[in-house]
Amino acid sequence: MSDPIILFFIFGIVAGLLRSELRLPSAIYDFLSMTLLLAIGLKGGIELAKQPFLSLAPQIGAVFLMGLLLPLVAFPLLRLAGGFGRADAASIAAHYGSVSVGTFAVGIAYMHSRAVFYEEHMSLLLVVLEIPAILVGILLARGLSKQTQWGSVAHEIFAGKGVILLLGGLGIGWVAGPAGVESIAPFFFDLFKGVLALFLLEMGIITASKLGSLRRYGLFIIGFGIAMPLFSALVGGLLATALGLSVGGVAMLATLAASASYIAVPAAMRISVPEANPALSLAASLGVTFPFNVLVGIPLYYQLASWLTATVGV
Amino acid sequence: MSDPIILFFIFGIVAGLLRSELRLPSAIYDFLSMTLLLAIGLKGGIELAKQPFLSLAPQIGAVFLMGLLLPLVAFPLLRLAGGFGRADAASIAAHYGSVSVGTFAVGIAYMHSRAVFYEEHMSLLLVVLEIPAILVGILLARGLSKQTQWGSVAHEIFAGKGVILLLGGLGIGWVAGPAGVESIAPFFFDLFKGVLALFLLEMGIITASKLGSLRRYGLFIIGFGIAMPLFSALVGGLLATALGLSVGGVAMLATLAASASYIAVPAAMRISVPEANPALSLAASLGVTFPFNVLVGIPLYYQLASWLTATVGV
Amino acid sequence: MSDPIILFFIFGIVAGLLRSELRLPSAIYDFLSMTLLLAIGLKGGIELAKQPFLSLAPQIGAVFLMGLLLPLVAFPLLRLAGGFGRADAASIAAHYGSVSVGTFAVGIAYMHSRAVFYEEHMSLLLVVLEIPAILVGILLARGLSKQTQWGSVAHEIFAGKGVILLLGGLGIGWVAGPAGVESIAPFFFDLFKGVLALFLLEMGIITASKLGSLRRYGLFIIGFGIAMPLFSALVGGLLATALGLSVGGVAMLATLAASASYIAVPAAMRISVPEANPALSLAASLGVTFPFNVLVGIPLYYQLASWLTATVGV
Amino acid sequence: MTDKTKTLVTLVTEASLESKICRQLERLGATGYTITDARGKGSQGSRDGGWDADKNVRIEVICADAVATAITEFAQSEYFENFAMVVYSHPVTVSRAVKF
Amino acid sequence: MTDKTKTLVTLVTEASLESKICRQLERLGATGYTITDARGKGSQGSRDGGWDADKNVRIEVICADAVATAITEFAQSEYFENFAMVVYSHPVTVSRAVKF
Amino acid sequence: MTDKTKTLVTLVTEASLESKICRQLERLGATGYTITDARGKGSQGSRDGGWDADKNVRIEVICADAVATAITEFAQSEYFENFAMVVYSHPVTVSRAVKF
Numbered sequence A, B, C: 001m002s003d004p005i006i007l008f009f010i011f012g013i014v015a016g017l018l019r020s021e022l023r024l025p026s027a028i029y030d031f032l033s034m035t036l037l038l039a040i041g042l043k044g045g046i047e048l049a050k051q052p053f054l055s056l057a058p059q060i061g062a063v064f065l066m067g068l069l070l071p072l073v074a075f076p077l078l079r080l081a082g083g084f085g086r087a088d089a090a091s092i093a094a095h096y097g098s099v100s101v102g103t104f105a106v107g108i109a110y111m112h113s114r115a116v117f118y119e120e121h122m123s124l125l126l127v128v129l130e131i132p133a134i135l136v137g138i139l140l141a142r143g144l145s146k147q148t149q150w151g152s153v154a155h156e157i158f159a160g161k162g163v164i165l166l167l168g169g170l171g172i173g174w175v176a177g178p179a180g181v182e183s184i185a186p187f188f189f190d191l192f193k194g195v196l197a198l199f200l201l202e203m204g205i206i207t208a209s210k211l212g213s214l215r216r217y218g219l220f221i222i223g224f225g226i227a228m229p230l231f232s233a234l235v236g237g238l239l240a241t242a243l244g245l246s247v248g249g250v251a252m253l254a255t256l257a258a259s260a261s262y263i264a265v266p267a268a269m270r271i272s273v274p275e276a277n278p279a280l281s282l283a284a285s286l287g288v289t290f291p292f293n294v295l296v297g298i299p300l301y302y303q304l305a306s307w308l309t310a311t312v313g314v
Numbered sequence D, E, F: 001m002t003d004k005t006k007t008l009v010t011l012v013t014e015a016s017l018e019s020k021i022c023r024q025l026e027r028l029g030a031t032g033y034t035i036t037d038a039r040g041k042g043s044q045g046s047r048d049g050g051w052d053a054d055k056n057v058r059i060e061v062i063c064a065d066a067v068a069t070a071i072t073e074f075a076q077s078e079y080f081e082n083f084a085m086v087v088y089s090h091p092v093t094v095s096r097a098v099k100f
């Protein structure tokens, strides 16, 4: 809890709740998040340079399947227990099936500060996990309607800022390799936690601004925003254990599964399922799940990982 | 004088006087000043983590009193010798009773480049000094009028960007402690002087733009803008010596006392004493006192400190 | 080719061609380019601090002459072979006689990553080369017309963002010297390649956006945009060899000569020769010559330099 | 279409007043507003947007005529004396007039 | 001078729609447009410009009356239901009317 | 109230002209102006605001009718031929008409 980046997040929430005028300029927020996305991509790419890509195919496939599955679990829950309309339920399900890069970055920082090893190609799985939930979400909302312009959906996903920066970073890290990337390490790696701290400050302010809208959407969304990541973390943790990942890797995949998107999915849903209310899914993912994961979830998932690898793992 | 950050300031003034189009984008200026405020807060907070807070209470109290006193000295001077109206005199007095974070940062850089020790909890005294002069300024302008909405004044002070970032930094540094902050040190501490250099470049450009308005307000404001900090530095230096601070600490408290606010106080006065002319007080504090302190004052206050600790000190 | 900064440039081009929404916020682009310009100036200034300025006079003079000559070669070519009007031919000629700081920065990075020594006062020659081509360009467009307001042309050149930052950096580096600049090195030097990487990412996106307009201007502009830098690099390389520079220095001066301006000259031409079409010269310099130099030219000029110093050099 | 004529009031003023003015606009009956960052020059001198004290904002409100008058009068009595501020208005045609 | 009256249509809407709407404006006959970044508040709540999902843009199009009507109707049928959007218009005097 | 009708002239043009045009506006009788950063598209192609050469500004001037005409004519003779520029104007109601 005394990791300074977490304190920056809490500071942001407090500043937001106090109605302070504190905000990062929007250009700076963009700059920081681009830097984080590239850095995460680069880390993963360097790792890819070290091992044959094909050996990762099973993990990629398994994780993709998990991304298809999770929204299919969330959807009926939201429809039946939550009473949400089809579009809203599909959109929220897509958010929770996909992933949050901010949460992932906090997970990285957590592992680093405890010197826990994790498979760095996790960045690649992060990218892989962005996608299937979006496809499932659109199908859940629309069925196999011919109206859906899959071409523009694909463009929205792959050319969207978040995914393209991750892919770009992965590609550059892969081609340049560990030695090549050294010259840009002071910017992308040494500053990583400082950049993440400022980013989380702004995320805290945004979170505080979403807390207000929670009241409007009621208790169910709070419960769902906590229970769903717990369930997903378990699924992700079990899968990672089955795949034979290290303790750190299990914790990171659990964290990925538990995290809920607030960049790529909202953008894709806005285009493909515009009748879904974006304020609703962002209230859940930013107002509940993001702070839950950052403040409580990640340490929990790490414990879960230790337990899983000790008991279930080989 | 050949400290590069001072040269950046001079370069900014020259560029401004040459009517160059050079400006930092406003988002970048915000980013740099936020980084400086957080870094200064963090430095102070780490120091607080090392010593019992209560042991600082006497210093905090004494410094708070100084913040009440200085504007009470400035006000009659501005009224009688300067011939300013009540609101303007009160507002300028508040600016000079409070402090400038930019000046403080240059002071830090000065001490560092000469490897002079100073008490790092000075950041806390910086925050303390922001406040009393604002209260006195409002009282001088308004009397004990019931119209003053002290609630919104307090909100303006504590939730204003500058103070909240300093407080946030202090708090985070305090809780995380020296070891915790290490992971964000490359961003907040290693880059400190570079960030300060760019910040001073922009401050130079702003200073140049205020020089023009000096002509309108006459010689008195120039004289006041130099004499007042000299007097305040003496007060601050004597107080610091009495408090038993180190040479560096005496120089830093003299610098704090000598500095005039250009962020927190203008914002608070705009809300609480709107009939005061903000251009007037900014011409004095940015057009005269800031460059005076940065170029001439700080080395002078350091010499004063050496002399005071040698002769008056214990 | 596997230098990561080149990969960032290619990534930018790909993102641009894919019509991704990826852009650096304009405030960040300004911030990065200001940082690069100051860093390049500082590097050169530190070098100047080490040697008597007068010893550089011959180099400065020779390079200035080259800057006068190159547009005089380009102009008739553009008029006769290219069929361009007087204003457009003069403007393009000025772009190619002047220099590109972005290309120079990539050259620096290339030399660093191969640990090739080059004369660091090259930054000074960069500034020198910005200017003569602008004067020649205006004269070619206007003749010795009395209408030309040389005062405002001079202001445009020297107070323009690019040149003033280079000059400021040079001056600060010169006065502060190698030891003085150490405190700001983590910001300006350690981050240099990371900053350059992000800058090139945006340059790639801009390049991609200019590729479209190339179609409109036809094949000649593509041929010119490749042939002219090759010719200029030869001139620059021969001059540098005659001046007795090191292999790295020859390569850097060839790179400078080969590069085409896209900041200082467009701004000056817009004011002085407004009837010239800026889209045309930018299509050439950004759409053809910049990527050519970055991807192909610099390694080529380095080989040219090795060959020249081996065969022609003393 | 339910096109109708409403009034667009524009206020150009000091950025530090933004949140306070927005609250007041809603109290005066505005159902929404649009804000852009601005710089400029006027009787209070040059406000060139470089740093906090020198920034302007441009606030636009589409509203009924009566609300527009109330906003203009309020701005006049509350801010004209001591703050950099310009207020102007003109009629605009809107769709979904019921929103405003 | 060839001054003439044209219509200025302004759309305030979600920033993520920018490039799509711009393409559509050209298809509807607009010869150009001007865009500024904005924030604001309306029936869809506060959009304070801090991060991508909360940004607005303000798109201005000067065009002939018929094109203005087409744009307004298109916006209404395509976006009014599900997106944060306000559209309004008023006549302006332009030089070089042939441009628009 | 001293409400009165003045003319609001808007110029959308290349950002690099900003300071020059502002000086000229004052010479032509403008008592102030408001500037916002913009991007856009027009007869001179796309100006998407990414970097210096591609930025637009949107300059608004509230002034008397005669000044508005002078500004429009000046812009036309000085800039229309070689620069990306659009100028339009319309009447607005202002308070404190004496300011403009």
Ligand SMILES: Nc1ncnc2c1ncn2[C@@H]1O[C@H](COP(=O)(O)O)[C@@H](O)[C@H]1O
Residues within 6 Å of the ligand: D012, D013, D038, D039, D040, D041, D042, D043, D044, D045, D046, D047, D056, D083, D084, D085, D086, F030, F031, F032, F033, F034, F035, F060, F061, F062, F063, F100
């Ligand atoms: N004549 C004008 N036309 C357009 N904008 C103006 C004018 N006068 C003032 N402004 C804007 O309103 C702000 C405040 O004006 P003032 O209160 O006159 O200083 C200025 O900073 C400008 O942005």
Ligand SMILES: Nc1ncnc2c1ncn2[C@@H]1O[C@H](COP(=O)(O)O)[C@@H](O)[C@H]1O
Residues within 6 Å of the ligand: D030, D031, D032, D033, D034, D035, D060, D061, D062, D063, D100, E012, E013, E038, E039, E040, E041, E042, E043, E044, E045, E046, E047, E056, E083, E084, E085, E086
């Ligand atoms: N009454 C209004 N006046 C000016 N701008 C408005 C108004 N209502 C809404 N807007 C702008 O239009 C955007 C979308 O509006 P809405 O669809 O009502 O949420 C808001 O975020 C505001 O920027």
Ligand SMILES: Nc1ncnc2c1ncn2[C@@H]1O[C@H](COP(=O)(O)O)[C@@H](O)[C@H]1O
Residues within 6 Å of the ligand: E030, E031, E032, E033, E034, E035, E060, E061, E062, E063, E100, F012, F013, F038, F039, F040, F041, F042, F043, F044, F045, F046, F047, F056, F083, F084, F085, F086
């Ligand atoms: N029809 C239009 N409606 C609104 N803005 C326009 C229009 N045409 C041009 N503009 C703006 O004016 C700038 C210059 O226009 P132009 O001189 O036609 O290239 C463009 O970059 C746009 O920002």
Ligand code: NA
Residues within 6 Å of the ligand: A070, A095, A096, A097, A098, A099, A232, A256, A257, A258, A259, A260, A261
């Ligand atoms: Na998930």
Ligand code: NA
Residues within 6 Å of the ligand: B070, B095, B096, B097, B098, B099, B232, B256, B257, B258, B259, B260, B261
């Ligand atoms: Na003081």
Ligand code: NA
Residues within 6 Å of the ligand: C070, C095, C096, C097, C098, C099, C232, C256, C257, C258, C259, C260, C261
């Ligand atoms: Na050249």
